[in-house]
Structures are given as C-alpha cells and as structure tokens.
Amino acid sequence: MHIMKYGPGFTRRHFLQTMGAGFSAGVLRPLWDVIAETGRIERAYPDELLDIGMYTKGKINVGDKLTADNVDLVKDLMDEITYIQIKQQGRVCDIAPTEKDVYRLNPPEYLDASMRHQGMAKFDEKGNVTTQDGKPWVGGLPWVNPTEAGQVIAAHNLSWGRYDVAQYCIDEYDMDADGNEQYHYNFWWCEVAGTCRISMDPKPYMPTPNDKSGEGVLRYQSAVWDYPNDVKGTSILNIWPYDATKYPDFFGYLPAFKRVRRFPTNQRFEPVIAGSTFYLTDAWMTGDPTLTWGNFKLVGRGPALLATNGDPARDDVGWNAVNDNWRLERHGGKTGKKFWNSSFSLVPEVFVVELEPTGYPRAPYSKKRIWYDARTIAPITMNSFDRRGQVWKQWEAGFDNFSKNSGKVHNSQAGASGGMWSWLYVHSHDIQSGRITSFQHSQKTAGGMTDKRNFGADGLEAYTQYTTEAAIRRLGT
Numbered sequence: 001m002h003i004m005k006y007g008p009g010f011t012r013r014h015f016l017q018t019m020g021a022g023f024s025a026g027v028l029r030p031l032w033d034v035i036a037e038t039g040r041i042e043r044a045y046p047d048e049l050l051d052i053g054m055y056t057k058g059k060i061n062v063g064d065k066l067t068a069d070n071v072d073l074v075k076d077l078m079d080e081i082t083y084i085q086i087k088q089q090g091r092v093c094d095i096a097p098t099e100k101d102v103y104r105l106n107p108p109e110y111l112d113a114s115m116r117h118q119g120m121a122k123f124d125e126k127g128n129v130t131t132q133d134g135k136p137w138v139g140g141l142p143w144v145n146p147t148e149a150g151q152v153i154a155a156h157n158l159s160w161g162r163y164d165v166a167q168y169c170i171d172e173y174d175m176d177a178d179g180n181e182q183y184h185y186n187f188w189w190c191e192v193a194g195t196c197r198i199s200m201d202p203k204p205y206m207p208t209p210n211d212k213s214g215e216g217v218l219r220y221q222s223a224v225w226d227y228p229n230d231v232k233g234t235s236i237l238n239i240w241p242y243d244a245t246k247y248p249d250f251f252g253y254l255p256a257f258k259r260v261r262r263f264p265t266n267q268r269f270e271p272v273i274a275g276s277t278f279y280l281t282d283a284w285m286t287g288d289p290t291l292t293w294g295n296f297k298l299v300g301r302g303p304a305l306l307a308t309n310g311d312p313a314r315d316d317v318g319w320n321a322v323n324d325n326w327r328l329e330r331h332g333g334k335t336g337k338k339f340w341n342s343s344f345s346l347v348p349e350v351f352v353v354e355l356e357p358t359g360y361p362r363a364p365y366s367k368k369r370i371w372y373d374a375r376t377i378a379p380i381t382m383n384s385f386d387r388r389g390q391v392w393k394q395w396e397a398g399f400d401n402f403s404k405n406s407g408k409v410h411n412s413q414a415g416a417s418g419g420m421w422s423w424l425y426v427h428s429h430d431i432q433s434g435r436i437t438s439f440q441h442s443q444k445t446a447g448g449m450t451d452k453r454n455f456g457a458d459g460l461e462a463y464t465q466y467t468t469e470a471a472i473r474r475l476g477t
Contacts, residue, residue, distance in 0.1 A: 024145060025349055025374040026318075031165045032144040032391045036115055037254050039102050041348065041375060049303055049348035050204050066093040066305075066344060077305040077346070079371065079383050079393035080211065081431050085339065090332040093342040096311040106376045106419055110162040113140030113198040117438075127291050128244050136205065136215050136242050137367060139198035141377055147297035149353045153286060154369075155377050157244070157431040158218070160284040161422065162378075164193045164200040168422075169442040171325075173277045174426045177359045177434025179300050179333025183275035186442075188449045190466040192220040192459060195242055199277035200459045208463060210239075218242045220390040220467035226447035231273065233476040235284035237467060246292040251469055260469050269364050272393045277428045281357075282395050285382040292359030299369065300352030305344040306380040307398035308373055310424070312318050312405075319400040319424055321407030328425060340425045340438060349374040365392070392432055398424040409451075418454065 001002040025031035026044040041050075048054040052074075053061040059073050060066070065367040066074070072088045081423040099128045121142030124130045127150070137158055143151045161168075167190045174183040194217030197203035205214030217239060224235040233255040238248040241274055257403045266280040268288055281287045310318015320326055332339040357363035366389055371381045382395040402409040403419030410420060426439040444450045456462050465471055 008168040019320065024147075025351075027349070030145065030169060030321070031349070031374060032115070033146075035102050035111075037441060039103050041102060042100055042233075045348040048208075049346070050100065052095055052098070052305075052346040055303065056118050060095060061425050062095050062097045062311075063094045066095060072158065075303055077303060078344075079381050079394065080371075080391055081383060081429060082381070085429070089316050090336075091337065091339045092331060093307075094311070094314075094341075094344040095318045096309060096314075098346045098348065099309040102375055104312075104403075105373070105399075105421065106378065107162050108390055109199050110140055110159070111376070113138075114144050115374075117142070118144060123150075126243065126245055126431075127154075128242070129158060134322070134324075136195040138204040138283065139196045142171045144377070146351075149298045149351075150290075151200070152351055152353055152372055152377055153293075153296055153355060154244070154290045156372070156379055157290045158196050159193065161191055161453075162458060163191075164203070165455060166191045166422075167449070167451065167455070167462075167466070169445045169449055169451045171327075171339075171442050172276065172278075173438045174277070175333070175335075175338060175436050175438070177333075179335035181335075181337070181339030182250075183273075184228070185225060185231065185273060185276075186222055187225040187445045188383075188445050188464065189223045190221065192467050194218055194220060194240075194461045197459065202459065206459045206463070207358065208460070216242055218244075219246075219281050221462055224449075224465045224473055225273070226445045226449070232447075234273070235472040235476045236463045237469065237472045240289065240466075247289060247292065251472065253472045255476055258477070260336070260473050261395045265362065267351075269360070277393065277430045277435055278439075280391070281363075281365070281383075282382070282428060285368070285379040285397070286355075288357075288359075290356070293368075295356040295367075296357035298351060298352050300351065301355050304345050304347045304350040304371055306350070306371060306373065307342050307344055307396065307424075308378075308380055308425045309345055310343050310400040310404075312401065312403055315404050315406045317341075318398075319402045319404060321402075321404050325444060327441070327442075328440055330438075338436060339427065340398070340440065342425065345373070348379075350380075351377075386432075392430065394427060394429045394431065396427045396429070398426075400424040422453075 101135040117140050141155050146152045170187050172185040207214035211217045219240045221238045225231045235253045240248045247265040250263045253260050255399040329341045330337040354369050356367045365384045366387050369383045370379045382391045386392045401419045409418045428437040
C-alpha cells in the first residue's frame with residue numbers, strides 16, 4: 001500500500017491559500033530551485049500532482065482515453081471549450097504521463113539561458129522588458145518566478161517559439177461545424193529573432209541594414225502559401241519593434257498585383273486567409289505587442305489537463321513519425337475529421353491569466369484567458385471572449401518532443417535532451433458557429449520547403465532569405 005504524505009485536500013488548500021499571494025510556482029519547494037538542481041520537477045510537487053491516476057483515485061489513468069463518458073471526472077482541469085468538444089462533439093483524447101524532465105518541455109538552451117540570466121530583468125518606464133542597464137532583453141525567460149501577470153505575458157511574447165530562427169511547415173484545414181472540409185492550405189511560417197538571441201551569432205542582438213544597432217527589432221516573421229494554386233505565392237511579413245507599445249510593420253505580397261503592399265497593422269482581428277478562423281492576434285495566443293493589451297491579472301492557479309507532451313513510449317500518441325509528412329490522424333464531428341488525435345497530460349501547476357485589448361477600441365474580443373504551464377511559462381490554451389463576455393474561440397496548441405521509438409527529429413543544438421521541442425498541432429475553434437481551423441506541424445510543404453530551426457551560417461542568412469520585403473517578393477514569384 002502506498003500512503004501519500006500529501007493528499008488531494010493538501011494541494012487544493014495550497015492553491016486556494018496562495019492565490020492571493022500571487023505566483024511562486026511549486027508546492028513542496030520553489031519549482032525553479034528544484035529545476036536548477038536536477039532539471040526535473042518531482043521535488044517541487046506531491047505525488048498526486050505528478051500522476052493523473054493518483055489525482056483521480058484511479059478513475060482515470062495514464063493510457064486511458066478521455067471520452068464523453070468520463071470527462072466529467074476531470075472537468076475542473078480543463079477549459080470550457082475542451083469540455084464541450086469531448087462531452088458533445090465526439091472528441092477523444094489519450095492520457096499521457098506527466099513529463100517530469102523539464103528539458104523535454106522547451107529547448108534546453110532556452111531554459112539554460114533563463115537560469116543564467118536571472119536577476120537581470122526589469123520593466124522600463126513604458127513597461128518594456130529590459131536589462132538592469134536599460135538594454136533590450138538578452139534571451140531566455142526574464143522571470144522564472146514571476147510575481148505578476150504582466151511578467152508572464154511579456155516573457156512569452158519576447159520569444160514565441162523559443163528558438164533564434166524557426167521555420168515551420170504547416171497544413172491548414174478549415175471546416176464547418178460538422179467537420180466538412182471547406183478549405184485546405186499549405187504554407188510555411190518563419191520567425192527570426194532580432195533581439196533576445198541565445199544560440200546564433202550575432203547575439204544577443206542582430207544588426208541589419210534597417211536596424212543598425214540590432215536593438216530596435218524584436219522579431220521578423222513571414223509566411224508564404226504554397227497550396228492551392230489560386231493562393232500560391234501569397235505572402236506576409238511582420239517586422240516587430242522591440243518597443244511593445246508600437247504595432248508591427250505589416251507587408252504582403254499578392255501574386256495578382258505582383259508587388260509588395262503595406263497593410264493596416266492594427267486590423268488584427270480578421271481572418272488571415274479566406275475560410276480561416278485564425279486572426280493575427282491569435283498567433284501563439286498573444287499575437288500582438290504586449291503593451292497594446294492591458295489589465296493583466298491572475299485569475300487561477302492549480303493543476304490542469306493540457307496537451308503539453310506526447311507519450312514517448314507510444315508511437316500512436318502525439319507526434320507521428322511513421323506517417324508521410326508526419327500526418328496526424330483525425331476524428332470527431334459528424335465526418336470523423338473535426339479534431340486531431342491528441343494526448344493530454346496532468347500539468348502539476350498552471351497560471352491562468354486574463355488580458356484585455358486596451359489598444360484596440362473596436363476589437364471583437366473583450367478579453368483573452370490563457371493557461372500557462374508553470375514549468376516553462378509557455379501558453380498552452382487560450383479562450384477568447386466576445387464583447388458580451390461570452391466565450392467565443394479557443395486556440396489550443398499541442399506540443400511534443402518529436403522523439404519516439406520509431407524516429408526522432410534532432411534539435412539543432414548540441415546536448416539536447418530527447419528530440420526537438422515544438423508545437424505539434426493547433427485547434428482554432430469558433431465555438432459559437434462551430435467552425436474550426438486546424439493546423440498541423442508538417443515535415444515539408446508542397447513547394448519543397450522543410451521544417452528546420454537555427455539554420456544557416458548565421459542569423460542574417462535566414463533574415464535575408466525569408467524575412468525582408470525583397471524576400472517575400474522573390475518567394476511569391
């Protein structure tokens with residue numbers, strides 16, 4: 001018989017009692033003190049927060065499937081849209097073990113930089129994150145032990161994908177409420193960090209012809225569509241100022257006009273392409289400059305069921321190394337294709353944060369509510385609310401380490417534990433209309449672009465090839 005020293009009553013009381021005190025991750029010990037010692041999380045949490053079977057007293061266990069028949073047992077661990085998907089729309093999720101090795105939950109070099117740079121961050125008079133001497137941030141999480149909601153949101157926005165350079169190949173399926181496919185797109189998305197660089201030279205800042213000091217641009221981000229033919233060559237480019245009170249410069253190349261055009265950058269609440277439920281504001285859940293939103297507040301703490309990791313021991317759960325182009329299987333809805341096959345695991349602790357679009361007086365969103373994994377301060381699920389305060393859309397991102405018995409994608413950095421950490425899929429679900437846009441992280445695009453990170457002789461190579469006005473014009477033609 002296993003006697004738990006800390007039972008369910010203990011952990012529930014702990015989170016209730018500490019809500020008023022703010023953040024401070026960890027239950028038995030401060031989380032990041034434990035991570036710094038071992039790279040693992042066990043010493044920070046009691047057993048019941050590390051095993052879904054213990055948490056539910058054996059009613060749901062690792063290896064089980066979460067279905068309409070048992071989801072009510074863990075309703076308190078998920079957002080309301082995920083609950084509706086499982087309870088009413090035929091979604092089924094596998095239960096994976098809680099990941100205890102934090103180096104499988106983020107790029108190792110990013111976590112190491114986070115620990116190395118502690119004590120160096122502050123907010124300036126505007127609210128931007130800087131070093132103590134007022135320079136742009138130098139990389140990693142500015143605060144591994146955040147004390148306010150604004151620190152959580154700002155930390156993630158500094159480095160969405162947590163690589164200096166990342167190129168994602170993406171399949172997009174836009175479906176109606178029943179799961180009937182209305183549009184299918186194939187494109188690639190590139191991010192090049194201008195500041196906060198930790199791996200590639202030049203670092204921590206990257207001078208460019210348009211930013212001589214290298215300290216004025218947070219990131220360069222582009223996307224180019226490869227399929228179908230009627231949108232092939234369409235491309236966009238966002239250049240983000242480091243000053244988070246300012247909007248990005250937004251350019252687009254439209255093959256029909258054969259030229260690059262500047263678009264209004266504050267119109268961030270419209271579909272990126274026909275049929276999609278994806279708005280620019282939804283990207284990585286906080287797709288706008290941090291300080292164009294406000295009224296940040298912590299509204300919840302505690303365990304949650306989230307798609308933070310697959311099961312490395314099972315080839316059929318999480319990243320699919322076997323299928324061509326890493327294709328995930330789908331299920332649910334009347335067509336059996338509405339949702340990606342996915343896995344949830346018990347996350348010992350999350351920070352639930354709300355923010356309001358203070359810089360967008362005509363925004364259709366009244367607020368966002370985001371679930372951040374306390375182990376990495378990474379956002380996993382976002383619910384947005386309409387102007388009446390009703391829940392409207394979900395942005396759920398599934399993540400994985402891309403390492404299985406049947407295959408492995410190597411991280412570009414030496415010494416990485418496991419494989420390559422990244423996002424695996426996204427559900428962008430309009431719960432009011434039922435329409436859903438589903439993204440999958442693929443191996444390659446129809447045009448031959450490939451998935452890769454921190455590539456090229458230096459950061460300028462990716463910048464020059466993929467994230468300038470001349471680049472999107474060349475790629476579009």
